[in-house]
Amino acid sequence: MSKFKFTVGPWNVHTGADSYGPETRKAIDLETKFARFAELGFSAVQFHDDDAVPNMNNLTEEEIKAEARKVKAMLDKYGLAAEFVAPRLWMDPHTTDGGFTSTSEKDREFAMWRAYRSIDIARELGCDLIVLWLAREGTLCAESKSPVTATRQLVEAINNMLRYDDRIRVCIEPKPNEPIDRSFCGTVGHVMGVSAATIDPKRVGANLESAHAVLAGLDPANEIGFALAFDKLFTVHLNDQNGIRYDQDKSFGVENLRQAFNQIKVLWENRYWEKGYVGLDVKAMRTTSDEDSYEHLKNSLEIFKALEEKVARYDYDYANKLIAERKFEQLEMYTLNLIMGLK
Ligand code: XUL
Ligand code: MN
Numbered sequence: 001m002s003k004f005k006f007t008v009g010p011w012n013v014h015t016g017a018d019s020y021g022p023e024t025r026k027a028i029d030l031e032t033k034f035a036r037f038a039e040l041g042f043s044a045v046q047f048h049d050d051d052a053v054p055n056m057n058n059l060t061e062e063e064i065k066a067e068a069r070k071v072k073a074m075l076d077k078y079g080l081a082a083e084f085v086a087p088r089l090w091m092d093p094h095t096t097d098g099g100f101t102s103t104s105e106k107d108r109e110f111a112m113w114r115a116y117r118s119i120d121i122a123r124e125l126g127c128d129l130i131v132l133w134l135a136r137e138g139t140l141c142a143e144s145k146s147p148v149t150a151t152r153q154l155v156e157a158i159n160n161m162l163r164y165d166d167r168i169r170v171c172i173e174p175k176p177n178e179p180i181d182r183s184f185c186g187t188v189g190h191v192m193g194v195s196a197a198t199i200d201p202k203r204v205g206a207n208l209e210s211a212h213a214v215l216a217g218l219d220p221a222n223e224i225g226f227a228l229a230f231d232k233l234f235t236v237h238l239n240d241q242n243g244i245r246y247d248q249d250k251s252f253g254v255e256n257l258r259q260a261f262n263q264i265k266v267l268w269e270n271r272y273w274e275k276g277y278v279g280l281d282v283k284a285m286r287t288t289s290d291e292d293s294y295e296h297l298k299n300s301l302e303i304f305k306a307l308e309e310k311v312a313r314y315d316y317d318y319a320n321k322l323i324a325e326r327k328f329e330q331l332e333m334y335t336l337n338l339i340m341g342l343k
Contacts, residue, residue: 002305004267007083007235007277008037009046013293016286025290030071034078036294041301044081044277047071048088049118052125056117057092064117068124075125082125083277084171084235087114090135090179098136100157101150101184108153112160119165129234130161131207133173138180150184155197162200171234173207176216178247187216188223192230209237209281210263211247221262228270236272237281238263238304249283251296253303261307261339268311278304310338 010033016024030051037045050056053067075082089099089111097103099111118130137154139145158170172194176186185194188206195204206227210220227233240250240260253260267278284296315334322331337343 002308003273004278004304004308005043005273006041006301006304007044007046007279008042008297009048009279009281010051011048012280012282012297014283016284016288018286021286024286025284025288025293028293031074034074034080037297038078038080040294040297042080042297044083045075046083046131046279047085047121047125049085049114049121050088050091052085052121053117056114061117061120065120065124068121072125082122082127083279084127084129084131085118085122085125086131086133086173087111087118089114090133095136097140097144098138098180100134101137101145101153103145108157112157115157115161116164119161119168122168123165128167128169130168130170131173131235132158132170133175133207134183134185135175136180137185138177138183140181142182147184151194154184155194158194158204159199162198162203169203169205169234171205171207173209173212173237174216175209175212175247178215187213187218188227192227192232195230195232205232205234207235207237207279208233209239210252210259211239211241211249211281212237214241215244215247217244219262220259221266224263225266225270228266228272233272233276235276235279236263236267237279238300239280239282249281251282251303252280252300253307254299257307257339258336260303261310261335264304264307265311265314268308280304307339314338 010030013028013033015027052071053064056064089095094107094110102108161170172185172191174185174187174191176183188208191206195201198204208223208227213220213223238252240252240255241248242255280300282296282300
């Protein structure tokens with residue numbers, strides 16, 4: 001039995017289309033996904049604003065809330081909660097050059113409109129968390145924006161969200177690049193700086209994604225630990241990534257088991273299960289068939305739980321003795337033996 005509760009987004013079961021080729025699997029409707037998520041043992045669902053309310057640009061504020069209430073009823077039917085809502089600012093023609101940091105005032109206003117509507121949707125879904133993946137908040141042409149102005153614009157956008165609703169919490173999911181060339185807020189360290197500059201730092205934290213940390217050349221477990229040290233880890237997106245290349249969203253643990261083990265170890269040591277959900281932001285391979293559309297989710301859960309069982313058995317007395325004697329060769333071998341199933 002895992003101590004943690006798991007969550008997933010509808011985008012994690014997808015058609016396999018990428019920048020270089022079309023769909024390889026049939027689209028699956030939201031309710032079918034909810035039913036399978038519940039069956040697989042997930043407790044909650046993560047949403048983009050338009051996952052919950054498609055076509056929202058063309059609806060009134062009241063119509064958006066009414067659509068969100070229908071999704072809430074569907075979640076209730078399967079015993080699922082909603083974890084967060086994230087404004088999807090990167091797909092829209094209004095936000096080609098970013099939202100909160102766009103050089104166009106009209107686009108910045110549109111981004112705030114989507115952020116406020118995301119808060120409305122979150123309220124209807126019964127959750128208090130907004131995630132900002134700042135996909136295009138950066139530059140394609142380095143000279144096109146001032147990093148000073150843009151960083152202040154980002155802080156002000158978050159302040160506006162905090163003022164709009166005094167219970168909502170906002171968390172930034174940092175990523176150093178892709179689809180943008182240079183991001184303004186690329187790591188958990190940046191997120192802590194932005195959080196501290198807002199009007200209510202307690203309500204502004206981080207969503208650490210393993211793959212994004214690897215893309216920044218950083219260790220995901222250390223990034224998780226850094227946010228935990230400030231009580232600012234609001235959620236996580238666990239997955240895996242083969243080095244510094246395009247964002248892969250591989251199943252958790254499939255590239256680097258030791259790194260995966262250490263992410264669970266730091267979450268475990270800090271009783272993260274009392275603070276937040278374990279989100280799995282994983283994607284199926286393009287070659288995966290329709291009938292295997294959920295296999296990567298099953299695999300990620302299975303790997304997480306198997307490694308959690310090893311973390312639970314970690315012999316801290318023995319490890320601490322080795323640490324005191326500075327016998328790190330032995331400590332490393334003990335850990336690896338445990339991961340390899342030899343202990
Ligand atoms: C992008 C990414 C997104 C966010 C949600 O790299 O991870 O899926 O997690 O918008
Ligand atoms: Mn993510």
